[in-house]
Amino acid sequence: MTEFTQIPVLDLAPLVAGTDTTALTRDFADAYGNTGFAYVINHGIDAALLRDVFDASQRFHALPEAKKQAIALDKTHRGYIAINTSTDVTTDLAEVTKPNQSASFMMMREDAVADPDIYLSGPNQWPDLGDFRSVCEAYVAAMSDLGRKLMGLALAAAGVTDLAILRAFDNPTIWLRLLHYPPQPPQSPDDLYGSAPHKDFGCLTLLAQDDVGGLQVQTPAGHWVDVPLREGAFVVNVGDMLHRLTNGRLLSTPHRVINTSGKARYSVPFFFDPHVSTTIAPLAGAGPARFTPIQFGAFLKSELEAGYDAHQSDD
């Protein structure tokens, strides 16, 4: 871990083209072993598809509140997350008492039916909004391909020798979150956040953001570094599960969003995680195990029940 003042840039061209990734793997290990965050460029995702996703997000958030509430977040974590209904209570990074100042649409894997034996399985809840669904589905398909490639790169960067875990991403847990942060009043209390300080709980986060700004990443010394829009790049970070799988070699770094721009901010994180049945334990090649195994689905359940009104146990 070293102190940093900005996040590095990784050129994914060889990964996307399927050519020699030796140098990229080294750069990846350096970026995620020190910072936990990087911009990735030449990722192969069509700029027009990204514009369509932001357009779909803006159209969704412009719907009347009642239309959005009609698909309010369900127990399978799909649908509309209204403002003031999620709080990062599980974070030990800050005293967080106030809910996040954002609203979002959450899409997960599209399953025909909810299987009671598979946590968070089920169909999505879709708004009646033109091509909204097809845009989200096209984006998720493209991002899942990129996510798989990045997982392979991440494991190689961490020195992992047994790649069997990649099978757990054949039917992955995915989360597409269309976030809207309304402008925060300039006199907001210090502990009112767009997104309170937290680490992501899964494996990989691939974030697209607009030019409003507000995302910040914490350095080892505790400073907050701005991560503004870099045109054409995704911000990619490692979450707690990939930190564990790589035995701590890749870092899961705290970050937060404070939108003091006076404008609305839109961002689109895509979270790429293994199937809920996966056991998360340090993988061979990443050194003597520093973490005990945990079950991804059980871990998720405790996180979501603590943080979201919609998951509060009612039995």
Ligand SMILES: O=C(O)CCC(=O)C(=O)O
């Ligand atoms: O909106 C952003 O820029 C970051 C969102 C985030 O950190 C998250 O959803 O986990």
Ligand SMILES: [Fe+2]
């Ligand atoms: Fe995050």
